[in-house]
Amino acid sequence: MWELHSFMLYNLLHMAKINHVLILHCWSGESLAHFALLANTRNVFTQFEDLSTRTPLEVQLLSHNVLKLGVFMDSNCGQSESILEVASQKKLFSHRYHWLIYDRQPSVSRMETLFREAQLFVDADVTYAQPSLSSSLFTVTLYDVYNKGRQLGGKLNITVDQEIVCQGVECRVQRYLSDLHARARLQHRKALTGLIMRATAAVNSLPLNTSQEKILAFMETRDQIHLDTYARLGYQSRQPLREMLDCSFEYIFRDRWTDDGNVTGGMIGDLITEAADLSIAPFIYSFERALFIKPLTKFSIFRDVCMFRNPRSVSAGLSATEFLQPFSAGVWLTFGLLLIVAGCMLWATFRMERVSEWKPSLLTSCLISFGAGCIQGAWMTPRSTGGRMAFYALMLTSFLMYNYYTSIVVSKLLGQPAKSSIRTLQQLADSSLEVAIEPTPYTKVYVTTSDQPDVHSLYLNKVAAGSRQSPDRIWMQTEAGVKRVRDSEGFVYIAGVATAYEFVRKYFLPHQICELNEIPLRDASHTHSVVLKSCPYAELFRLNELRMQETGIHFKHERYWMRTKLHCYQHNHSVAVGLEYATPLFILLLGSILLCVGVLGLELLWHRHRHRHRH
Numbered sequence: 001m002w003e004l005h006s007f008m009l010y011n012l013l014h015m016a017k018i019n020h021v022l023i024l025h026c027w028s029g030e031s032l033a034h035f036a037l038l039a040n041t042r043n044v045f046t047q048f049e050d051l052s053t054r055t056p057l058e059v060q061l062l063s064h065n066v067l068k069l070g071v072f073m074d075s076n077c078g079q080s081e082s083i084l085e086v087a088s089q090k091k092l093f094s095h096r097y098h099w100l101i102y103d104r105q106p107s108v109s110r111m112e113t114l115f116r117e118a119q120l121f122v123d124a125d126v127t128y129a130q131p132s133l134s135s136s137l138f139t140v141t142l143y144d145v146y147n148k149g150r151q152l153g154g155k156l157n158i159t160v161d162q163e164i165v166c167q168g169v170e171c172r173v174q175r176y177l178s179d180l181h182a183r184a185r186l187q188h189r190k191a192l193t194g195l196i197m198r199a200t201a202a203v204n205s206l207p208l209n210t211s212q213e214k215i216l217a218f219m220e221t222r223d224q225i226h227l228d229t230y231a232r233l234g235y236q237s238r239q240p241l242r243e244m245l246d247c248s249f250e251y252i253f254r255d256r257w258t259d260d261g262n263v264t265g266g267m268i269g270d271l272i273t274e275a276a277d278l279s280i281a282p283f284i285y286s287f288e289r290a291l292f293i294k295p296l297t298k299f300s301i302f303r304d305v306c307m308f309r310n311p312r313s314v315s316a317g318l319s320a321t322e323f324l325q326p327f328s329a330g331v332w333l334t335f336g337l338l339l340i341v342a343g344c345m346l347w348a349t350f351r352m353e354r355v356s357e358w359k360p361s362l363l364t365s366c367l368i369s370f371g372a373g374c375i376q377g378a379w380m381t382p383r384s385t386g387g388r389m390a391f392y393a394l395m396l397t398s399f400l401m402y403n404y405y406t407s408i409v410v411s412k413l414l415g416q417p418a419k420s421s422i423r424t425l426q427q428l429a430d431s432s433l434e435v436a437i438e439p440t441p442y443t444k445v446y447v448t449t450s451d452q453p454d455v456h457s458l459y460l461n462k463v464a465a466g467s468r469q470s471p472d473r474i475w476m477q478t479e480a481g482v483k484r485v486r487d488s489e490g491f492v493y494i495a496g497v498a499t500a501y502e503f504v505r506k507y508f509l510p511h512q513i514c515e516l517n518e519i520p521l522r523d524a525s526h527t528h529s530v531v532l533k534s535c536p537y538a539e540l541f542r543l544n545e546l547r548m549q550e551t552g553i554h555f556k557h558e559r560y561w562m563r564t565k566l567h568c569y570q571h572n573h574s575v576a577v578g579l580e581y582a583t584p585l586f587i588l589l590l591g592s593i594l595l596c597v598g599v600l601g602l603e604l605l606w607h608r609h610r611h612r613h614r615h
Contacts, residue, residue: 001027001031001034002034002168002169003138003166003167003168004102004138004166005031005034005035005038006038006166006168006169006170006171007129007138007140007164007166007171008035008072008100008102009038009039009042009044010164010166010171011100011127011129011142011164012044012070012072012098012100013042013044016068016070016098016100016125018068018069018070018098019042019043019044019045020044020045020064020066020068020069020070021039021044021045021046021047021069021070021071021072022046022047022049022069022070022071022072023035023046023047023048023049023072024049024051024071024072024073024074024077024080024083025048025049025050025051025072025073025074025077026050026051026052026074026076026077026078027074032048036048038169051073051074051077051078051079051080051083052077052078052079067096068095068096068097068098069096069097069098070097070098070100071097071098071099071100072100072101072102073099073100073101073102074102074104075101075102075103075114076103076104076105081114084114084115084118087099087118088117088118088119088120089119091119091121091534093118093119093120093121093124093125093126094121094123094124094125094534094536095123095124095125095536095539097125098125098127099124099125099126099127100127100129101126101127101128101129102129102130103128103129103130104131105130106130106131106132106133106141107130108158111128111130111143111145111158112156112158115145115147115156115158116156117150118147118150119150120145120146120147120150120156121146121147121148121149121150121536121537122146122147122148122149122186122189122192122536122537122540123186123536123537123538123539123540124145124146124147124536125185126144126145126146127142127143127144127145127161128142128143128145128158129141129142129143130143132163135165137165137166137167138165138166138167139163139164139165139166139174140163140164140165140166141160141162141163141177142160142161142162142163142164143158143159143160143161144157144158144159144160144161144180144185145157145158146189148189148192148195149192149195149536149537152192152195152196152197152198152277153194153195153196154192154194154195159178159180159188160177160178161176161177161178161180161181162174162175162176162177162178162180162181163175163177186539186540186543189540190244190245190540190543190544191245191246192245192246192247193246193247194247195247195248196247196248196249196250197242197245197247197248197249197250197277197278197537198249198250198252198270198275198276198277198278199238199249199250199251199252199276199277199278199279199280200251200252200253200254200267200270200271200275200276200278200279200280201219201231201234201235201251201252201253201254201267201279201280201281202228202231202253202254202255202256202257202266202267202280202281202441203215203218203219203228203231203253203254203255204228204231204255204256204440204441205218205227205228206218208253208254208255212251212253215251215253216251218232219231219232219235219236220235220236222236222560225499225502225560225561225563226478226479226499226500226502226503229496229498229499229561229562230281230282230300230498230527231280231281232561233281233300233557233558233561233562234279234280234281234282234299234529235280236557236561237548237553237554237557237558238278238280240548240553241541241544241545241548244544244547244548245540245544251280252270252275252276254266254267254270255441256441256445257281257283257441257442258445260445260449261288262286262288262289263288263289263291263292267279267280267281267283268283268289268292268293271292271293271530271531271532272292272293272532274532277531277535277537278529278531278535278537278541279529279530279531282299282300282527282528282529282530283295283527283528283529283530284302284442284525284527284528285528285530289530292532292533293530293531293532293533294530294531294532294533294538295528295529295530296528296529296530296531296538296541296542296545297528297529297542297545297546297549298526298527298528299526299527299528299529299554299558300498300526300527300558300561300562301497301498301524301525301526301527301562301564302496302498302524302525302526302527303496303497303498303520303524303525303564304443304446304494304495304496304497304520304521304522305494305495305496305497305500305518305519305520305521306425306428306435306492306493306494306518306519306520306521307485307492307493307494307495307500307504307516307517307518308420308433308485308489308490308491308492308493308516308517309485309486309489309490309491309512309515309516309517310419310420310489310490310515310517326404326405326408326409327404327405335373335401338394338397339366339369339370339373339394340366340369342369342372342390342394343362343365343366343367343368343369343370344362344365344366345390346365346368346369346382346387346391347360347361347362347365347366349382349384349386349387349390350365350380350382352384353382353383353384353387360380368380369394372391372394372395372398373394373398373401374398375398375399375402378391419517420517422517422519423519424454424519425454425455425457425458425519425520425521426453426454426457428458428492428519429454429457429458429460429461429462430457430461433490433491433492434488434490434491434492435458435462435463435474435492435493435494436473436474436475436476436481436484436491436492436493436494437463437474437475437476437493437494437495438475438476438477438478438481438493438494438495438496438499438500439475439476439477440495440496440499442496443494443495443496443521444475446521446522447459447463447494447521448463450522452522455521455522462474476493478495478499478500478503479503481493481495481500482495482500482503482504482507482508483503483507485516486507486508486512494521497563497564498561498562498563498564501563501564501565501566502563504516504566505563505566510567510568510569511569513566513567513568513569514568514569516566529541529545
């Protein structure tokens with residue numbers, strides 16, 4: 001019995017690396033005391049349960065918080081078979097438990113009888129130990145017991161592992177009877193040959209009563225990537241996984257991911273009720289779903305946006321100061337004073353140079369200075385060297401001002417288009433802009449059921465308030481919605497970037513892409529491949545999916561199906577200055593003409609008044 005205790009600690013501490021152990025026994029008090037003392041010296045936390053009593057063991061087995069619990073059971077005790085039945089019903093033969101089952105009577109047939117109908121899975125960690133009666137030392141033969149999936153058609157697998165010999169408190173491996181020790185447990189069980197995995201998928205482009213052959217043919221196509229993008233991406237990226245597992249898939253097709261509650265119906269309902277082993281399409285991981293499912297690997301980017309183009313009148317405006325904006329008021333005032341001073345200097349120069357000739361007036365001299373400032377030249381220039389040098393200085397200053405002015409105006413016309421002042425979802429909800437929404441299930445459910453204040457306000461103001469309109473004007477197909485964004489400035493379309501960007505790239509000119517405004521409908525996130533928390537294939541799926549990501553297989557599919565970035569080429573077209581930019585100039589010209597006509601009228605009145613007084 002003492003060697004058995006040493007073997008137990010050797011298996012639990014050195015082989016399984018576990019120090020929390022539940023002992024299910026029918027031993028004497030002396031044996032228990034010896035094992036407890038030996039375990040205490042090895043820092044092993046032990047709990048003993050006597051199988052000769054009727055104490056229920058479900059609580060001890062189920063309610064533990066350790067990463068992995070070791071369970072030793074003497075199969076020759078009275079209630080051992082009932083304990084195995086309870087463990088099978090509660091699915092306790094999983095990766096969270098290391099089972100060491102000791103049988104004093106070597107019999108492979110009894111082992112098969114005990115586990116033939118048990119709920120064993122590919123992640124089971126069950127070691128069956130039988131002593132060797134032919135050896136003078138305490139020698140134990142270990143068997144690895146598992147089933148790759150009884151509910152999927154798997155058969156019980158019992159593989160002899162190794163022999164352990166113990167002498168006193170020391171144990172060692174006498175010999176290996178197979179190559180199980182060479183690799184990790186899942187490496188030996190990674191091939192699910194002959195099994196049929198149950199996979200659930202969501203399809204919205206075809207009716208559910210469509211034959212499965214037509215649905216599968218549609219899932220294999222690579223055109224019209226806006227139709228069931230995530231479903232077809234998941235289906236095609238799962239085919240290498242199926243080949244790596246060497247199994248077959250049996251598909252369950254649904255018309256949605258979940259119902260309104262986020263954890264019922266659709267694909268997630270199949271996972272939670274264990275009707276399916278894996279989902280084809282990815283999920284957004286949320287708090288409600290975290291109670292039932294767990295993510296394996298990152299699958300793809302997920303973003304919903306509200307896109308619209310600025311109306312031209314919004315981006316430019318009819319501002320009368322449009323052509324004054326390149327310079328501040330101080331610069332314009334300084335330049336104006338400089339022209340007036342230069343006009344006065346020209347007037348003084350002309351009076352000194354033209355003593356006996358006709359001399360321009362002060363107003364005419366200021367007009368010459370203003371013409372030079374506008375780079376229009378001058379019909380009269382000074383004759384003296386000093387006057388000409390002063391005139392050259394005026395022309396040079398005007399030339400520099402002109403270049404600064406034109407470069408700023410041109411850079412403004414060629415620069416980034418002005419973005420809308422509507423930057424948040426709440427501002428969009430309060431605006432007068434017309435809104436349409438992509439009718440994909442995940443977008444539709446989020447808009448109609450979200451408890452976020454801004455999303456709920458958007459629903460009330462744009463969807464519920466517009467319920468009198470035709471549903472086609474609110475729930476608009478992706479291609480039609482993107483085209484209307486292109487043709488109707490100020491029209492807002494809410495869609496996922498994975499589907500909408502394909503049509504934006506197809507129908508928008510490059511410079512029109514630069515004019516797009518985007519408001520996130522929700523925070524950008526990633527979708528994940530998920531399984532039920534208690535799924536026995538979770539680690540096997542995760543390792544294979546990581547392998548596909550490392551080799552670039554998944555990235556190849558994601559790059560083809562996901563259009564998550566638009567390229568803005570703003571300098572590839574000629575800038576057409578429209579009326580919204582030229583109107584301020586025409587207003588200034590019209591104002592100047594009216595002012596000139598008014599001054600001309602005053603001059604005519606003044607001329608008539610003087611003519612009457614002379615006669």
